[in-house]
Amino acid sequence: MLSCKDLTKQYNGITVVDHLTFQIKKGEVFALLGTNGAGKTTTIKMILELVEKNGGQIEKYGEYTIGYSPETPYFPPFLTAREVLSYYGRIQGLDKRDLKKDIATLLQLVGLEDNRTKVKVYSKGMLQRLALAQALLGDPMLLLLDEPTAGLDALGRVEMIELIGKLKSQGKTIIINSHILNDMERVCDGGIIIKKGKILYTWEKNADHHGKSLEEIFVETVKN
């Protein structure tokens, strides 16, 4: 569905994404793993064309739309969840009547259907869930989720991962980056561990990991 070849980005002469090559198949959940500053967000933003790449190719196979949930979601503080989705949906040019129905479904999916409070009093978990609902507007085939579990408590994390599993079972293709490696191991089909913008390890769920968990592999890979 998507292929990146030698994807490269420099900021102020420093290479922060360094010849990344990877492919994502339709229906797959793919993990971008790495410690802070590894280049995960920059990679996601290059796929979205929010950041211009300095080298390499990104190939999208077929016509599809992309949904994006950013690392630090921000929404107009005086709107409710419903109003936020309506606002973003209209910006996207979605049909008004469909939108109303879609918003009801999305709010229910992320557990915000009964919420009439304004976004400014939302907890981190509620913001993350609203960001996911916003990413799902227009029913995109590919989802890019930048740290959707960041700042969530244990229950919030479980709920978010369950939601992602549900989206996978609906056939969505998902690129996700998270530090909760146990969760990533469960929900992802594959992924890459990057450090200073370089791939150090390519992980596949069904490969033989010699009894090592993804977390163990991650620590061994990035610590040197």
Ligand SMILES: Nc1ncnc2c1ncn2[C@@H]1O[C@H](COP(=O)(O)OP(=O)(O)O)[C@@H](O)[C@H]1O
């Ligand atoms: N707009 C920018 N200008 C300069 N440096 C940046 C910019 N965005 C990110 N960086 C740098 O690029 C590196 C990778 O950042 P990022 O992709 O956000 O990493 P991650 O998401 O893996 O934590 C970091 O060293 C960061 O400081």
Ligand SMILES: [Mg+2]
């Ligand atoms: Mg990031």
